[in-house]
Amino acid sequence: MKNSWSASLKWCMAAFIALSVPASAMTARPVSGSQPLTGARSSQAGADVSFNKAGDEAARYLSSYIKVNTTNPPGNERLGADYLASVLKDNGIEAQVFDTTPGRASVYARLKGSGKKRPIILLNHIDVVPARAEDWQHPPFQGEIHDGELWGRGALDMKGMAIAELEAMLLLKRSGRKPDRDVIFLGTPDEEVGGDYGAKSFVQNHSDLIKDAEFLLNEGFHIDTDQDGKIRFWGIDIGEKSPLWLKLTARGEAGHASMPMADASTSRLVRALARIVDRKPEVLVLPAVREFFQQVSKTETGPLRSAYADIDSAVKDQRTVDMVLKDKIKSCMLVNTISLTVLQAGYKTNVIPAEATAELDCRLLPGIKHEEFINGMKKLIADPEIAVSVLEWQSATPSPFDTELFSAIKSVAAEESAVLPVVPVIVPWFTDSHWFRDLGIVSYGFEPFEIDEKHIATMHGRDERIPLTSLTNGVQRMYKILERLAVPPQ
Secondary structure: OEOOOOOOOOOOHHHHHHOOOOHHHHOOOOEOOEOOOOOOOOOOOOOOOOHHHHHHHHHHHHHHHHHOOOEOOOOOHHHHHHHHHHHHHHOOOOEEEEEEEOOEEEEEEEEOOOOOOOOEEEEEEOOEOOOOHHHOOOOOOOOOEEOOEEEOOOOOOOHHHHHHHHHHHHHHHHOOOOOOOOEEEEEEOOHHHOOOOOHHHHHHHHHHHOOOOOEEEEOOOOEEEOOOOOEEEEEEEEEEOEEEEEEEEEEOOOEEOOOOOOOOHHHHHHHHHHHHHOOOOOOOOOHHHHHHHHHHHHHOOOHHHHHHHOHHHHOOOHHHHHHHOOOHHHHOOOOOEEEEEEEEEOOOOOEEOOEEEEEEEEEEOOOOOHHHHHHHHHHHHOOOOOEEEEEEEOOOOOOOOOOHHHHHHHHHHHHHOOOOOEEEEEEOOEOOHHHHHOOOOEEEEOOOOEEOHHHHOOOOOOOOEEEHHHHHHHHHHHHHHHHHHHOOOO
16 A cells, blocks of 8 residues: 555566465464454355365465565566466466566456456555564564464555455356456556556556456455454445645745844745644545444444534534544545645754745545645745645545445445444545546455454554454455355356
């Protein structure tokens, strides 16, 4: 999942394929925050699927996949694409590898259906963020099992998701049932630094391979649990906020610091930034966000329960707004955010610099025009001499949530619990889904794993890992989603 923006390793892929953990070591055991699902077999007539065995196989694949170091930069995702292609081909599914730049590539495979319905894409990214081995309890690129959890960079973001998608696709093929729609597996490089050599490149150069798709599943949100491991809700990322990166530049006369100047570049910039930091953001309730709060209110207690149930009224009271905005994830769905990230000015303590700059990471809710947002910022700054320039702007349009895919996910959740809310989420981060939404493909971010705050903190951090029970449960859920969406009842 994108957070920020060496030569290719010449290792033999056969070595990676051979590196695996014995099946006996992979037996899923319950750990905190993750319990095995009841029912080991598929619900539809005619299916005979052992999800425990599938979970063991998925763990072996994930262990080997983590050993393929695809840290970005530099990426080296060709190694990961080759590994995934080898697994697909070993299981009778033809796979193609497309180079985007030296050492970097995407992998594409299609399980053919009857064509009665349009395809679904199972999207994942191959690259991972850096990891310093000395900071970890266990090596980040060995895929080891410790206390019922599989450790390694990418276990959650997002090699674990890729393997859950791949395993579900293999299970569907092995079932012998012909789906109503093609199932496309697509792994791309470069997501962690923007996707120019990944999803963007694939969409621009190989859109003919995917443009007929109706749906796409990608990373984005997860199955939210409390600190005791109890599931609170299933969150489906239907859209992301639009990133707008701005640069503020204040200029003035340079001078000797012994003689202060009220209109110095640094002083004017600080005054402008103080207005931005101290602002009270406007609260907006989008239809999807209203649905989110109404549904998750059922899992809350105390004043938040009533506030979430009637969020439109709640946001009219500042005390209630302040209470709601304490939750970073939920609050980001209600406001446009501004984070001050870079400050630059001066080169010597006794010299007043002629220029001072600041960079802001702004995330805008869907439907907000960035020109209007910038004009509002200029009014807030109230200094026409401070220049505001755009460093980055990407518009994101959400997908509808009244679809067959959304209903399929709800159906799988209802099989586990009739009272589990399944809710649309607008996430503050950015994923590769937007490249495919631009093609008119309904794209959701949903990771079918129970993930608590402790494990979420390891993504892009230290000691990233996934409980084996979560991996097995994720495979089961992913397969059942495909089953409901693509396989005609028998």
